[in-house]
Amino acid sequence: MNVAIDTADFRTPAERDPRWSILLSRDPAADGTFVYSVRTTGIYCRPTCPSRLAKPVNVAFHATCEEAEQAGFRACRRCRPNEAPLAEKHAAAIARACRRIESAEELPPLEDLAQAAAMSPFHFHRLFKAATGLTPRTYGAAHRAKKVREQLADGRNSVTEAIYDAGFNSSSRFYERSNDVLGMTPTAFRNGGTDAAIRFAVGECALGSILVACSEKGICAILLGEDPDRLARDLQDMFPKARLIGGDATFEDLVARVVGFVEAPGLGLDLPLDVRGTAFQQRVWQALRAIPCGQTASYAEIARRIGEPKSVRAVAQACAANRLAVAIPCHRVVRTDGALSGYRWGVERKRRLIETEAQA
Ligand SMILES: [Zn+2]
Numbered sequence: 001m002n003v004a005i006d007t008a009d010f011r012t013p014a015e016r017d018p019r020w021s022i023l024l025s026r027d028p029a030a031d032g033t034f035v036y037s038v039r040t041t042g043i044y045c046r047p048t049c050p051s052r053l054a055k056p057v058n059v060a061f062h063a064t065c066e067e068a069e070q071a072g073f074r075a076c077r078r079c080r081p082n083e084a085p086l087a088e089k090h091a092a093a094i095a096r097a098c099r100r101i102e103s104a105e106e107l108p109p110l111e112d113l114a115q116a117a118a119m120s121p122f123h124f125h126r127l128f129k130a131a132t133g134l135t136p137r138t139y140g141a142a143h144r145a146k147k148v149r150e151q152l153a154d155g156r157n158s159v160t161e162a163i164y165d166a167g168f169n170s171s172s173r174f175y176e177r178s179n180d181v182l183g184m185t186p187t188a189f190r191n192g193g194t195d196a197a198i199r200f201a202v203g204e205c206a207l208g209s210i211l212v213a214c215s216e217k218g219i220c221a222i223l224l225g226e227d228p229d230r231l232a233r234d235l236q237d238m239f240p241k242a243r244l245i246g247g248d249a250t251f252e253d254l255v256a257r258v259v260g261f262v263e264a265p266g267l268g269l270d271l272p273l274d275v276r277g278t279a280f281q282q283r284v285w286q287a288l289r290a291i292p293c294g295q296t297a298s299y300a301e302i303a304r305r306i307g308e309p310k311s312v313r314a315v316a317q318a319c320a321a322n323r324l325a326v327a328i329p330c331h332r333v334v335r336t337d338g339a340l341s342g343y344r345w346g347v348e349r350k351r352r353l354i355e356t357e358a359q360a
Pocket of ligand 1: 044045046049050051076077078079080
């Protein structure tokens, strides 16, 4: 027997609109997809406006600001729905500062950079760090280091010329710091890392075989795979002229700590990393390390967070160039629709890592 239940809907038209529940949650992702107007005040707002929400009976939805204005509403002065979101304006200002640092011979003073971005030096420094993962000073140093690497790899310039061309004003100052920017001395780098010794060992973990390699500066590679020999060959390809040395008993202890970390990333890894990459890659990798364990972000989000919203492909390439599995958590980056997309060490491992972290 069928029982007819009276399901009369007493909700207002606004409440029946699926956008009403988005309004209640103030979901930042909804920003820019619609605005809402309030009949009693005559203004229209972003869905994320911090003002108190009006009674649903007075609320109407509009696809665009123009639509709301044609209906006779004014823009809210608090959430400014007809202007670019504050985050976008900040990102644009930080991106401009990055370009300026890259093209300057010497690092511009913090006060100048902040003034150009119409912020206080303190606020600018904080936003710059949040967006790029680096301070303006380390960003400038990373960019100059990248130029030195490119010119040394090019092979036509002498080491000294390459250093001056990259804007280091005295080569002795560069040599003092060259270990920080290249991970080895300039001559060793020119030779493809001939002088650099890299110790490594292969072990087993829940995700299969794992290779851990260490330079004098710190862990320079964590590789995952099925075949230990293949992992050793991959390491040789990454550091073609480095002297690879099989790890001894003390090294096994370090590998055990890395394995423990790979199996429970939430615990963190308190070992120094030797991260080698371009300034751009370093910014992407810093942003990846800022994704908390158990969460994911899209390639587009990472691009926005480093102030390069159009560089989604380059972000994906930087993720694929990561040599430090799990320590630089490129597995926490997924496609905008939530699909896993690729993983340098196999998409099945990525799935398992994300699942394990979500449960932790
Ligand atoms: Zn508002």
